[in-house]
Amino acid sequence: MANITKKVSWSSRADESAAAGEATPLLNGSEQPQHSRQLSGGGSIFQIGRLSTVDLEEEITSEEDSLRGRPKEIPHNEKLLSLKYESLDYDNIENQLFLEEERRMSYMGFRCLEISRWVVCGLIGFLTGLIACFIDIVVEQLAGIKYQVVKENIEKFTEAGGLSISLILWAVLNFTFVMVGAIIVAFFEPIAAGSGIPQIKCYLNGVKIPRVVRLKTLVIKVCGVICSVVGGLAVGKEGPMIHSGAVVAAGVSQGRSTSLKRDFKIFEYFRRDTEKRDFVSAGAAAGVSAAFGAPVGGVLFSLEEGASFWNQMLTWRIFFASMISTFTLNFFLSIYHANPGDLSNPGLINFGRFEGDSVTYNLYEIPLFIAMGAIGGLLGALFNVLNYWLTIFRIRYVHRPCLQVMEAMLVAAVTATVSFTMIYFSNDCQPLGPESTEEYPLQVPNTSHISVKCRETPHLFCADGEYNSMATAFFNTPERSVRSLFHNQPGTYNPLTLGLFTLTYFFLACWTYGLAVSAGVFIPSLLIGAAWGRLCGILLASITSTSSIWADPGKYALIGAAAQLGGIVRMTLSLTVIMVEATGNVTYGLPIMLVLMTAKIVGDYFEEGLYDIHIKLQSVPFLHWEAPATSHWLTAREVMSSPVTCLNRIEKVGTIVDILSNTSTNHNGFPVVVQPAKLCGLILRSQLIVLLKHKVFVELARSRLTRRKLQLKDFRDAYPRFPPIQSIHVSQDERECMMDLTEFMNPTPYTVPQETSLPRVFKLFRALGLRHLVVVDDENRVVGLVTRKDLARYHLGKHGLEELQLAQT
């Protein structure tokens, strides 16, 4: 935690740039406080509510005491950058210990390491696939039981006119599931709420989000997503798979579980941020792959969101994990569906095959697709704006776990009520053809439960031999509704039904995202888009009335789904590939790309993507791909934190303990210098802690020659939860000892001169995944230190380059 006390000396800074012959920069961060929405409360989008804040505090406090004294209710502000997030260190600490180990290792040793990396990736894929399989089967079974109960109840009461009792039963069942899901999330692991994609984005970007890759989070996540999907909320089970895959990866690759207190003594080499990050990339990709049956899309997702340094072998391993994941899911589901060995249905969601009329499109349809992309962008921006306001409301007022649970239950109740109302007042009755009963005879064995339900419904609201098409949209799992919107015969839905469905589901989904339940936004977005897309298709067909060309509204449903999802999440390449892989057809590549591009351009004009909004509201120091375009006038001198606390190569233990305990100069990395201030290395707080813990003092080494030399293993054993400085007892005598840092410091930290421009610093920092970058003068003397927060502060606002304020929360 780089609690760098930053002297924000605006006047002097303006002077400096004026001296350099530049116009005074537009720095709105502090001058224009009226822009910032003042929010109270320590809760956050990441579902770290009040309790979680307490949790977090304990965690932070257990690592360092410095935050204890901070004010409880300082203004929460989207124009702030939080200092509570640590960075990950993706640059290897090449100290003497490390180099000695590497040099000892033979070529065969490196080969073995490489092979174990592949094994780990295979395991990650396998376990992620298993988890997806587990979620799918449990959801199906529970939903089956639920529908069975409701169905029996309806059969019992329909003649007696007790329909309302069935409805209440159904609502209560939903209610209960959602309550359980919300309670475990809100009370036990708030980080497991939502889809987890923003958190994984942050992790891959290099920000350490507390508890995000722990076993407990995984368990809560899996149980939570099952509850919320079975509970009938407007959510999908796909998004959480990405988070689950990442947790699996972080666990498997470390060869131990801190939660279970088991250390398998394997993969010890991988116990550092660099390696762990690579595996987490693979895990996230495996999650995408299992969710959508899109292994290439998974790889591209990981690369788009995370890896700045592309490495061929790494990518190939990520792809391997993705493939194994989708294969595992596919294989076990095929066994479960009593059709073993049939491997042609990967993924939790399957868009079904686009064949026949719908596999092709014409040139003159492209402008239509682009227009739909624009609509998707607009609707997506609206969704995001609404969710932004809602999130701020939640941060302010709904930050206590019990309130969060109550809100989730309210949403469950409203969802059930609205569905019923819509079905009740809808008179869209369609003839029950032979196709509709055997719609998905192979993929979905429990169709029977649902279709029985569906076939009951007509008896209630429609004439015999007909069914209610609103019910097919609302009374299905969202995955199946998407598929029926894509593939049902033309004429299955009437326009009014689709319009009403879009409208209600839009608001329900918007309200649902951000609840204290574990759930994803992908499928609801697709469903909204598919509904209005199909509506567009139907309207076009009725306008042109040349049924041969516009015959297939399913095509428009697909385009609409892509547009809506693109408008909400603003992913680009990876989303195109995911959509293409999920449809199993490459023909739609170009239209989907154009639609996503349009949706992104239109949407970005109004509001950021949903994940970015939530990352920003959380004040995470997120580094984008490049420095803001107009930041060339800033140099390292203006950006860096200074003064920097430096250590001598041979330093007094007392000084080190004081520095580490000092709350005001609380860097995480300390340049090591030889007098006069010449840089000769960099050492991390975590390393110093381990050194203090093992009492690696010069005097002791002299007196006890037989003492075991400190090894890399000691650092790895402490990784990643290093003890706080307070837990290390250093006696008064020991304070007078000296510590020799030579062997442990990184002797070759990356440095930049003071005149380096911000984009150049940014590029170096981002390309190499640095955590500390030392700024030196032309005599190699330390003058400052650049960390993530120093770079993430600058962003392009409405008035040009703006600077975010740093805050302790």
Next chain:
Amino acid sequence: MANITKKVSWSSRADESAAAGEATPLLNGSEQPQHSRQLSGGGSIFQIGRLSTVDLEEEITSEEDSLRGRPKEIPHNEKLLSLKYESLDYDNIENQLFLEEERRMSYMGFRCLEISRWVVCGLIGFLTGLIACFIDIVVEQLAGIKYQVVKENIEKFTEAGGLSISLILWAVLNFTFVMVGAIIVAFFEPIAAGSGIPQIKCYLNGVKIPRVVRLKTLVIKVCGVICSVVGGLAVGKEGPMIHSGAVVAAGVSQGRSTSLKRDFKIFEYFRRDTEKRDFVSAGAAAGVSAAFGAPVGGVLFSLEEGASFWNQMLTWRIFFASMISTFTLNFFLSIYHANPGDLSNPGLINFGRFEGDSVTYNLYEIPLFIAMGAIGGLLGALFNVLNYWLTIFRIRYVHRPCLQVMEAMLVAAVTATVSFTMIYFSNDCQPLGPESTEEYPLQVPNTSHISVKCRETPHLFCADGEYNSMATAFFNTPERSVRSLFHNQPGTYNPLTLGLFTLTYFFLACWTYGLAVSAGVFIPSLLIGAAWGRLCGILLASITSTSSIWADPGKYALIGAAAQLGGIVRMTLSLTVIMVEATGNVTYGLPIMLVLMTAKIVGDYFEEGLYDIHIKLQSVPFLHWEAPATSHWLTAREVMSSPVTCLNRIEKVGTIVDILSNTSTNHNGFPVVVQPAKLCGLILRSQLIVLLKHKVFVELARSRLTRRKLQLKDFRDAYPRFPPIQSIHVSQDERECMMDLTEFMNPTPYTVPQETSLPRVFKLFRALGLRHLVVVDDENRVVGLVTRKDLARYHLGKHGLEELQLAQT
């Protein structure tokens, strides 16, 4: 051209590492000269034959004189690294001029730049698609005429028994086309030979290959590929598309053509290596996309081969170019095929739809697929070894253009003769069903020409109503043969035919690759693999005799094709995606991935990939993804070139001219120092040349105050062909003037301390695409310079870490 005179002082180096407490390193480069194959002759794999060497010399000489005096026939050695290749500079030169320009630019300016990048990428995609379309149509038309002539001739002579005359006519036609293709390549632009993929790989890696992205190269390439495909060689027209796309990109993005002496005064901002590289990546991707209808595969190809720094917006633009390219091709071909608006057939090659039985596979087939992958790896390694020997033979004996043309003609004659012999002696006659006549009714309108030919053939060698299946394999364009191997009914080919075909085509393709014709190896590889893959399928079906499961040999043909191609080129992720996109079916993703992985592992055990072999034989200083695993004991001190010629910040013109003219200390970049040797900047040879040309001397600036200040535009106008130092006249008086480099040098070059390990240096160098990395001591004094050659020298050989020797050729 960094002709760094390197003091190879083994003893002192060994001492240094011994002093560091390390074992003496295994450096086999100089100690084991018996390992190196001694080759004479200046010719090379890149088809720079004797003439080309002369060309190259002129080019090099025109840039600098230093290579003039080198011995003509120094031993050519695969263990050498050539110094004749310049590096590209992917790190922005952030000097004062650049920063001033950037600071002057408003936010809207950057937006406009961004938009023009998109426009350029769109143009690149469009033009690449057009070129692919042009090649396709011309090849089809010419092949149509050829078959028409031969067909008429056969009809005329068959009754008269003059079959041999028809055969000779056919051979002569082939012969003529190949001759024309070989002549234009060998005599006018040798760099246009082959597929161009190794050259583009090198370019994207950061090596400047002379003339590789010139307009003339493109013209010769396009004409050459048409000639060689129509000439009936065992080649494909797909590989050269990648090179063509790259040339288009390099041309369009610069807004001018040096060859045509036209400067459109647009896109001047893009006239530097960084931007140009980005566009060339897009061009290469657009080429892949047009060739295989695989836009995602194209993006991954570019990333796998080139970009080390992954940037989201860049990738998105590359994807846009790819999409536009495949769309353009698709659109114009649909018009040409009189079916406008049908956009479902992207790519020059189309594997056809895999539907019905063949779209799925079973778990127990996976081991079979892996076994086929191993076969592919073995056959690929054999192909590569044979081609390696052949290439060495060519370098030694076939380096004169006329010899190269004669070899190409010989191959054309042999190909024709072998085809005829095989067909003549084959008695594999199959009944002529109704399907075979209308096999591809939509995609290939000129089927008539070919099927007429095919239907003539049966009259010659088979009974009426039958056709010769060997003829369908040999008498088609390779693209169509691949497709019929994938999709023809089971029983269309008998095993003997396939076996013989595989054998002959294998050797023909191996002989053909490396000829002085413009042609690709993708399609021949696919064809060989499809043939033996189908053979495997047939054999399996006959062994198990459960026709229902193994009914479809087309599936095995696909797997075989993937295995063979993977075994030869050893591409991984991108090839998987290309194959998946070309089949239009994502189901085969996992098997294809497993097959490619097995093929790569097996193949790598014996020999490198074909492209890597050719790059290595050319002694290109190619940087792989990571430093060799066991190179941690090497530090920057041992790796760097030293001593380095440094310049003072204010330097005498005479000194600069002398340094630039000096052949022995001929760096391309010069650290700028202030006394005593403190680093304060870095300046490039090209910049000094421009400064000298514009006589930017301190004295002149004082005397002529109205003189226009040198701007970035002057450097951009000179880019990329800077004049040689000899062409710049500096009078004796001017030699006494001083030059102030402050404004033009890069004031913040990246530096590393001497103790930095090689992997760390490598990572910095590769991640940022550097050209020069200054090594400094702890007082910031320049002690050495690391360039591409210093890093590329080290590689893992059979005996551990080996070092390549540097050579002037």
